[in-house]
Amino acid sequence: MRAVSPSEVTRADDQAVREELERTWADRPGFIGWLSTTDHKRIGLRYMITAFTFFLLGGLNAGLMRLQLSRPENDFLGPDAYNQIFTVHGTTMMFLFAVPMMHAIGLYFVPLMVGARNVAYPRMNAFGYWVYLIGCLLLYAGLFTNTGPDAGWFSYVPLAGPEYSPGKRSDVWAQTITFTEIAGLIAAVEIIVTVFKHRAPGMSLNRIPLFVWAMLVMSFMTIYAMPWIASASLFLASDRLIGTHFFNPAEGGDALLWQHLFWFFGHPEVYIIFIPATGLVSQLVSAFTRREVFGYTAMVLANISQGFLAFGLWVHHMFTTTVPQLGSSFFTATSAMIAIPAGIQIFCWIATIWLGVPRFRVAFLFVLGFVIVFVTGGLSGVMIASVPFDTQVHDTYFIVAHFHYVLLGSLFPFFGALYYWFPKLTGRMLSERLGKWHFALFFIGVNVTFFPMHFLGFAGMPRRVYTYIAETGWGDLNLVASAGAVVIVSSVGVLLVNVLRSLGSGAPAPDDPWEAESLEWATASPPPSYAFVHIPVVEGRSALWDRSAQRPVVTGLRTNVRDTLVTTLVDAIPDSRHYDPRPTTKPLLAAIGIGVTFIALMFTPWGLPVGSVVVLIGMIAWAWPDRRSYAEQVAYEGHA
Amino acid sequence: MTALLAASAACERETRRFHDEAQPPAAGGVRLTALEPGPATSSRALRHPYEDNAWAVSEGKRLYSQFNCAGCHAHGGGGMGPPLMDALWRYGAEPENVFASIAGGRPNGMPAFGTKVGATQIWQLAAYVRSMSGLVPKDVAPGRTDHMQVKAGEQAAPEAVPRNAAPEPPAP
């Protein structure tokens, strides 16, 4: 396996190779195959569908909220229902949709974009998905049994603590967080290892696609941010269940401790969503202007510096608490500083568009929409970095407007990527005509809904209110915002129609419908289970555009076992082989064990000892040497 | 089926009944003792719905503190008044008995609060009083408070199977 072999690999033996690869990499048929798959593409797609389903449910919650707030003193929802719904809306969008969706896109496309057959640790990938699914189901099982968390997605203590949140509502929140944190950490580890060790030969670190860089930065951020919320939610759960005093000021605890822990995670969380979105924009800009993104190094450094800075500004969520003034000033400066890398990115994209030849396909329209919406949100973000200004608008609808501009700003590239990658995912093209309607309605809807909210904030409307009295004069602007929400809902409706129609009768997609540059377009649409017949060799930053006519590929990998290539970290020189494990349902068993443990922990401390035995059994079974693959490996090593 | 049962229990545990206008127990229906002819009536059957409702029990806990019940009963350990976290009940342990004790008062010091506290709140108080000796479900009983710890939250209270205690003899 001397890595590179030129094009003597002829098309003639391709068919035989394909068939053998398919036999080796295919999942078992039927339902067991569905449960036991470790194929990153199946799991990634499953992740995306689940996350999108919860996006729709979270949107439904938002619709109910806008309905309730459309006029003063509305009695459509009472405070009890409204508080559960706004909490579940925020929790869903942050923990069940945005972060998992970005992870899902990464888990599907990062291996393809770096030319790998599968993600690193494929069984853990399956495990991560199942844990995430349990978290999703727990939250909505809670909501549907009137046990929906009602202390806000930020769950400030003491409100979320044992004294002021009786029952199990806040426990449902804490354990949902625990499940999604586990899943997030797993996805992050897999993406990092895949990027570092499974890149195609020739794809040195300075040739990685920008989206992959963004996912790498995001994954490192996930690894550093998640432990904070995991410990915070553990502290909260143990305060509630076994009466510890982490957050009880009367016993030496501290209510502000929660806010520090939560926002030390919570602010990076926003960038965990935003940084992959910038990676998506880079891919789209380059694909639809047919030009490499201007300033590759600057773009990578911008992402990395955002990753670092994001951990230095959590206190700007706490300017109205008792944090000292001098400390606040530091966080003002860091918060403003993050505008510099964001500015670099915006300017580089504009420069790319300037230098390239844009094609105004739907995906590109979403890029244009992103820049406008995101810059608006970014500018109000710089404003609220100011302590005095923030004391006026903190916890008001101004903030609601700001972060919806930023987060829905990040949704624009997601929708763009959906139009861009849908052919790869399904083998069908989406309708451009419906796509343009989707874009137009969404762009209008977002602005009509959220722009008036800036003014509501100045007019004194606090966040998280289930109603308001008519004398406040907030009724008209709220009605406008609710009307905008109707437009957003209809735009998502158009998207759904587009997707369903395309699945039924869309135009079949070629391998590379956009003539884009990255490696996922080098395989069929949808990709086969083994991803690439031959692992490609990369010769430049734009893998497909830079390819010489010879199209070099890797030969020498076995096709009758799940043989994958491990390359070196910096230069991606072939280093060793690695056997991808066979599909198995054991990760599912371990995930059920974790599920039982944490759900039982809501009710009794015995959940931990009993549940961990279940997890242990699942893990042992999972790691138990698989006789068949072992035999295959022995045979193979002997053969070689 | 199990899931359905769990779901209905969850719904009952989590409801916030702001508008509930609870009625006092039916007159004459209050039993003072578990001694009775014929087969014993299950105490579970008599449990008032508030005992399965976490919010109601936590409201009871708040009222217990705000109405200064602790002034005589302390945090359940008793003082001028009898302890409430043990197994001994002078006037019966059923919710109806506790309601009657709060509403009508008892000899030797327990005032009657019936005219000053509404029936809903008395039921909430009664449910909380019973949670102190572990008589309401663990997932309903309150956790710790945000104050100095005087005892663990009621969710950690061991269930003390009620026994009858003779009412205190009148002072000589």
Add this chain to the structure above:
Amino acid sequence: MTRFVLALQWSGRHSALDPAGPQAARIDSLWQFLWIVSAVVLAAVVAALLYASLHRRRHAEPEQAGAGTRTVVIGAVGLTVVILLVFLGLNFGTGRALTIPPDGAVQVRITGKQWWWEVTYPGNPPSYQVTTANELHVPVGEPVVVELGSSDVIHSFWPPDLVGKRDLIPGETASIWFQADRAGEYRAQCAEYCGHQHAKMALLIVAESRDSFDRWLARQRDSARTPADSLARRGQEVFLASSCVMCHTIRGTPAGSRIGPDLTHLASRRTIAAGTLPNTRGHLAGWILDPQRIKPGSRMPANPLAAGDLEALLAYLETLQ
């Protein structure tokens, strides 16, 4: 421009952009700078984006074009840095001016409760201390220092016309100062989510001349008088015999519980239920009979009083000037 937009949008009771005190005014002028700069930046970015997308392509050599573009991009980043530095300078200047209260300020203490505000004016001698609820009176043109605490969960005090907000955190004491330059009523609403009735937890700030403030404070010190009128006297009996007495104080009567708002001067207040309803006889009656319909989850229980008793009680409460 901002004023125009505001006038266009609403004629609400209060606004952070219509400052009535020096601090809100400083923040407002910071905002003027921020929004103008932001509007210019946004317009420039959108213009650049559209021009980059739509301009007519020449057959330029990419290498040359790249070099020019590089200069433009670096220039734009440099400009961003300059704008941010100006922003930081202005921001620190504003921040410094806002934090240190002047000497000789009026002292008030506000305690946040689920879901109302207890307002206390310390007195010298201590018996002159005044306790009221949901209404803060301040003299016009004088600085006021408010000490903020909470007895349950986190709340946040925010009168947008006067000053930014400050959280009331259990276990900590915070303070904030402000000054009202115009006489009038200003609404403040709890800005930190605090449970079921976070939405209906407002506080009215009444800014009035020093004389009328002093008169108000002196009157608040008085205990309630036993009413002369027989209906009201019966109302007092109803009050003392019913559940009201379990939670409320009326100084000068045996009612002395501190769970709910002090009602000694209830009739002098402009609103009831923490700024939810105007203090009229009808609203008061509705509130007493079924508060859970007006503020579901509120700590005030329903009081099914007989019609005659309610009549008498209302007559009594109206005497509590």
